[in-house]
Amino acid sequence: MNEPTGLPPARQLITAAAEALKAQADEVNRLNVFPVPDGDTGTNMSLTMDAVVAAIERLGTSPSSADTCAAVTKGSLMGARGNSGVILSQILRGLCEVIAESPVVNAKTLSAALERSVEVAFQAVRKPVEGTMLTVLKDTAAAARGAAANDETVLDALDIAATEAFASVKRTPELLPVLKENGVVDAGGFGLAILLEGLVAAASGTEVRVADVSSAAAPLLNVAPVDDWDDAEYLYCTEFLLFGDGIERPMLEQFVSAAGGSELVVGDSGAYKIHVHTNDPASVLAQMTSLGEVADVHVNNMRRQQAERDAKLKAEQGEAAPTSPPKPIGVVAVASGSGLVEILRSLGADVIVNGGQTMNPSTKDIADAISRVNAERVLVLPNNKNIVMAANAAATVADRPVSVVPTHSVPEAFSALLALEPEQSDLRTAAEAMSEAASRVKTGEVTTAVKRATSKAGKIKSGQVIGIAADEIEVIGDSVLTVALELSDFLVTPEAEMLTVLAGADMSDADLGEITEKLQERHPDVGVEALRGEQPLYPVLMAAE
Amino acid sequence: MSRVAGTINIANDVLADLAGYAALESYGVVGMASPTVREGVAQLLSKDKLRKGVKIDNDAEGSVTVDLYVVIEHGTQLVEVSHNLSERVRYVLTSMAEVRVSRVDVHVQDIRVRTP
Numbered sequence: 141m142n143e144p145t146g147l148p149p150a151r152q153l154i155t156a157a158a159e160a161l162k163a164q165a166d167e168v169n170r171l172n173v174f175p176v177p178d179g180d181t182g183t184n185m186s187l188t189m190d191a192v193v194a195a196i197e198r199l200g201t202s203p204s205s206a207d208t209c210a211a212v213t214k215g216s217l218m219g220a221r222g223n224s225g226v227i228l229s230q231i232l233r234g235l236c237e238v239i240a241e242s243p244v245v246n247a248k249t250l251s252a253a254l255e256r257s258v259e260v261a262f263q264a265v266r267k268p269v270e271g272t273m274l275t276v277l278k279d280t281a282a283a284a285r286g287a288a289a290n291d292e293t294v295l296d297a298l299d300i301a302a303t304e305a306f307a308s309v310k311r312t313p314e315l316l317p318v319l320k321e322n323g324v325v326d327a328g329g330f331g332l333a334i335l336l337e338g339l340v341a342a343a344s345g346t347e348v349r350v351a352d353v354s355s356a357a358a359p360l361l362n363v364a365p366v367d368d369w370d371d372a373e374y375l376y377c378t379e380f381l382l383f384g385d386g387i388e389r390p391m392l393e394q395f396v397s398a399a400g401g402s403e404l405v406v407g408d409s410g411a412y413k414i415h416v417h418t419n420d421p422a423s424v425l426a427q428m429t430s431l432g433e434v435a436d437v438h439v440n441n442m443r444r445q446q447a448e449r450d451a452k453l454k455a456e457q458g459e460a461a462p463t464s465p466p467k468p469i470g471v472v473a474v475a476s477g478s479g480l481v482e483i484l485r486s487l488g489a490d491v492i493v494n495g496g497q498t499m500n501p502s503t504k505d506i507a508d509a510i511s512r513v514n515a516e517r518v519l520v521l522p523n524n525k526n527i528v529m530a531a532n533a534a535a536t537v538a539d540r541p542v543s544v545v546p547t548h549s550v551p552e553a554f555s556a557l558l559a560l561e562p563e564q565s566d567l568r569t570a571a572e573a574m575s576e577a578a579s580r581v582k583t584g585e586v587t588t589a590v591k592r593a594t595s596k597a598g599k600i601k602s603g604q605v606i607g608i609a610a611d612e613i614e615v616i617g618d619s620v621l622t623v624a625l626e627l628s629d630f631l632v633t634p635e636a637e638m639l640t641v642l643a644g645a646d647m648s649d650a651d652l653g654e655i656t657e658k659l660q661e662r663h664p665d666v667g668v669e670a671l672r673g674e675q676p677l678y679p680v681l682m683a684a685e
Numbered sequence: 686m687s688r689v690a691g692t693i694n695i696a697n698d699v700l701a702d703l704a705g706y707a708a709l710e711s712y713g714v715v716g717m718a719s720p721t722v723r724e725g726v727a728q729l730l731s732k733d734k735l736r737k738g739v740k741i742d743n744d745a746e747g748s749v750t751v752d753l754y755v756v757i758e759h760g761t762q763l764v765e766v767s768h769n770l771s772e773r774v775r776y777v778l779t780s781m782a783e784v785r786v787s788r789v790d791v792h793v794q795d796i797r798v799r800t801p
Contacts, residue, residue, distance in 0.1 A: 220762040223712050223769045233760060263799055264758035266709040266716055390768055397787070 150208050151196050153342050158189035160338025160348045161331060167350075168334070171327035181327035184222030188229060189335070191219020209240035224328040227261060227273050231332070234260035247297035251288035254281035254301065271316025273328030279308035280336065295343055302340045305333035306351035323593075325353045352599065374400050374417035377440045378424055382412045384432020392431075399424045417442070468565035470515025473553050474501055474523045474531075477645060477675030480550050487557035490515065496675070500527050506534035510542055517541045517567045519560070519574065521553040525611070543571040549583035550673070551640060551683030582631040584609045586624050586680040620647070620679045624655055625662055631684040632663045639666045642673030642681040655680065695782050697741040697749075704751055705735030707777035713766030716756045718794040727794035729756055748785035751778070752792060759796045767791040 161168075161182070168182025195215025199207055213236045216229035234257030242249045258281045261274055268274050283304030287297035309329045313320040334350060341348040378400075382392075392412060400418030418424055421439045428434050473489040475481055476496045484492060491509045495501035506527075510518050517540060522531040528546045535542040547553045559577035564570045585608045593600045595613035600606060607615030607627030614630050617623040624641075632639060639659060643652040649672075656670040666684070673681055708714050709732075717738025718727040730738050740752035751774060757766050771789035778786050 217760065217762055220765050222765070223773075226761050226765050226769065227712050230758075230761065260760075260799070264713050264715065264761055265711075266714065267706075269710055394788075401785075 148342060149202075150205075151199075151203075153339050154189075154196060154212065155193050156342030157335045157338035158186070158193050160341065160350075161189055161334050162186045163348070164331075164334050164350060168327050168331045171324045171330060181222065181224045181331060184225045185228055185328070185331040185335075187221045188216055188219050188225035191215045192232065194219075206240045209236035212236050224273060224331060226264075227328060228332070230261040230264050231257045231277060234258070246294050247284070247288040247292050250294055250297050250301070251281070251284040254284045257281065269316065271312040271314070271319060272326050273332055275312065275315060276305055276308045276326065276329030276332050280305045280332075295340075298336070298343060299340050302333065302336035303351070305329070305336050306353055309333050310351075310353045352594075375419050375441060375443055376421045377415075377417055377442050378421040378438070379413075379415045380425070380428070380437040381435045382414055382428055382432050383435065387412065387431050395427060396424070399427075467515040468517065468563070469560070469567065469570055470513035470518045471521065471557065471560070472506065472509045472513060472518055473521040473550075473557075474506070474527050475550050475553070475675075477673045479672040479674035480642065483671065483673070484550070484553060484557070487554060488560060488562075489521070489553075489557060495527065496524055497526070497677070500524070501530065503530045503533040503537070506531055507537055510534060510538045510540075515540075517543075517565070519567070519571060520544045521547045521556060521574075523547050523550045523553050541567055543567045545571050545574045545578060547578045549581070549585075549681070549683070550675075551583050551642070551681060552578035552581045554640075554683070555581045555685060581683050581685045582609065582633070582636075584624075584627045584631045584680075584682040584684075585678050586620055586627060586682075587678045620651070621655055621658065624680045624682065625658055628659055628662060628682060628684075631682055632666055633684070636663075636666050636684040638685055639663060639668045640683045641668065641670045642675065642683075643670065644679040644681070645674045645676055647679045695784070697743070698736055700741045700749065700751075700778060700782060700784065701736035701739035703777055703781055704739045704741070704753065704774045707774045708739075708753055708755060708770055709735070711766075711770040711773045713758050713761040714755050714770055715758050715797045718754045718756050720752070720754045720792070720794075722794055727754075727756060744787055746785075746787065748787040749778070750787055751775075751789045753789065754792045754794050756795045756797050757793050759798045763793060763796070767793065 165182035165186045168185070169180045172181055192212050192215040195211040196203075196208060199211055203211070213229075213233050216225075216232045220226045220229040235253045237260070238253035238256045239245060239249065242252075254277075258278050261277055262268055265274070280301045284297055284301040287300040292300065309325050312326040312329055313324070316326065319326055330353060333353075334348075337350060338348055340346075389412070392414070396414055396416050399420070400416045414428070416424060425434060425437065467490075470490040471488060472491045472493060473484045474493045474495045475484055476494050476499065481492045490513045493501045493505050493509045495505070506520060506522075510520065518538065520531045520535060520542060522528045522544065525548050528544065531544045531546075535544050545556055547556055555577040556574035559573045560570055561573075564573075587606060587608070589600045589602055589604050589606050595606070595616070597606075597613050597616050600613070600616050605617050605620055605623045606613050607617075607623040607630075609627060609630040615623050615626040617626065628639065641652070641656055641659065643649075652670055652672070656668055660668040675681060705717055708717060716729040717735045718729060719737055720740065738754040740754075742750045742752075744750055751771075753770065753774065755767075755770065757763055771791055774789055775786040778784050
């Protein structure tokens with residue numbers, strides 16, 4: 141490549157861009173929405189760039205522009221990994237075609253090179269999908285064209301192009317619905333923008349600044365872990381890590397899919413995680429140990445596990461003896477956390493369905509629970525906005541009259557249960573009284589963000605503690621204590637008399653004591669009560685009424 | 686639970702269409718081709734005849750096998766493009782039609798050299 145005056149050599153620029161991408165690879169990986177194709181966009185693009193860097197490192201000192209371009213083209217072609225890697229190789233090919241033939245690299249060259257990239261990259265696909273890496277490339281080329289028309293310097297033009305790339309990435313959810321549904325931006329486009337920014341930083345000698353592209357719609361909480369121990373066809377759920385050089389993923393996938401069902405192969409050359417449902421884990425492992433080193437082997441008997449779990453659930457729920465006469469109204473409530481379950485039970489809930497924010501029970505789970513209640517009529521407390529629908533659906537298929545009290549949190553259920561009079565037999569009257577009671581409760585939740593996001597309270601980094609009240613993120617902070625204290629201000633109104641604090645499974649009694657004490661100091665007019673809810677994921681639940 | 690009893694039958698031609706459209710959105714694939722190459726030239730199939738470039742067979746275990754006849758852009762890593770293609774097709778068939786795909790064979794019938 142011809143070095144434009146004042147710019148570092150091409151080799152240094154490319155290496156820096158590759159490093160910038162590598163540093164963000166995990167971040168890019170996290171944006172993937174398709175569970176199967178191109179599972180690790182960041183890793184794939186980064187490995188493709190590694191091949192490019194390796195190819196230019198094999199060149200002698202001060203290679204000619206044409207040689208560098210040829211090395212970049214060839215390295216990316218041979219090293220292309222995954223869909224994003226193949227697209228990247230076409231982009232680089234287009235860029236190199238123009239740069240190799242240009243005596244100087246100025247803004248006009250950059251613009252022409254990006255234009256050619258667009259051409260080359262779009263030619264390799266019959267039906268380009270908008271809102272992907274290709275869209276970001278197109279927008280970037282347009283920005284470079286504008287910069288060239290304005291006679292910007294090559295460095296400024298590159299900077300303008302990189303800035304537009306991030307802006308374009310941010311717009312991808314508007315173009316591709318699957319991104320919007322998942323609250324992410326396009327991973328490949330983001331990778332491309334990072335590469336450009338890496339070039340800018342290396343050329344101008346500044347730090348790499350990765351623009352915030354998180355979309356406002358980003359969901360904060362992880363979706364439910366897949367509970368797939370429900371495979372009638374196979375007996376064993378087998379999971380392990382496999383290490384070894386030269387193990388090809390397609391070959392692995394083929395073998396694993398022949399061995400059973402629900403197969404999943406994650407990873408890349410040398411390190412894989414494999415998950416498969418099979419009737420013969422021994423032969424799977426025998427085959428795998430012949431390929432490389434196997435570690436962390438887990439073999440679970442799904443049928444037994446399921447039976448054990450059902451039995452345990454039954455025992456936990458301690459169903460009312462069927463010999464006693466049925467109650468006029470029974471209650472099914474959804475909750476997870478031994479403490480919350482115990483409190484619900486002590487307040488009169490008959491059957492508890494295990495579930496919550498990250499594990500929504502199915503309609504069938506709720507319907508089964510209804511059928512186990514020894515009562516003439518049943519009230520269901522879903523205790524989460526996302527479970528209300530399933531509860532309503534369960535009500536329509538139940539074998540007896542059922543009404544749903546649309547509670548959005550477990551503390552709401554506590555108040556609702558207190559409002560249920562034991563001799564009440566009219567379902568509707570009871571449901572209304574309980575809804576009334578539930579609506580007076582203000583619930584706050586403290587948890588940890590698993591993704592970057594933007595909220596009412598500002599930008600959130602992954603790992604920060606957030607406080608949620610009425611489905612809005614109101615507080616962002618770094619410790620559970622400070623967030624809980626600030627969040628309490630959103631809950632405790634002048635009419636409030638009582639503030640209940642429910643400690644999650646991971647919170648120690650000492651921490652709970654400290655939070656309770658500080659809350660009492662902060663709100664001297666209300667009574668603060670501390671209980672152990674043992675709920676997962678939320679170190680603190682608070683309810684004021 | 687609340688679903689109506691009944692079965693759903695999806696014709697193999699429909700699966701072939703789904704696979705064909707998925708292939709066209711797959712990067713590096715410039716078109717579907719007929720399985721028979723006449724006079725050494727693979728014919729690019731028009732968009733309404735994509736299913737002619739796809740063979741769907743049912744195997745004994747109730748899953749399907751897919752054969753894709755494609756034309757790929759010259760200058761792309763053919764193996765990687767084919768691998769991405771088979772993953773995408775399997776993903777689309779599994780997620781849209783909920784069929785089990787036991788194997789996907791990609792037949793690269795031709796490569797297209799870019800028109801300058």
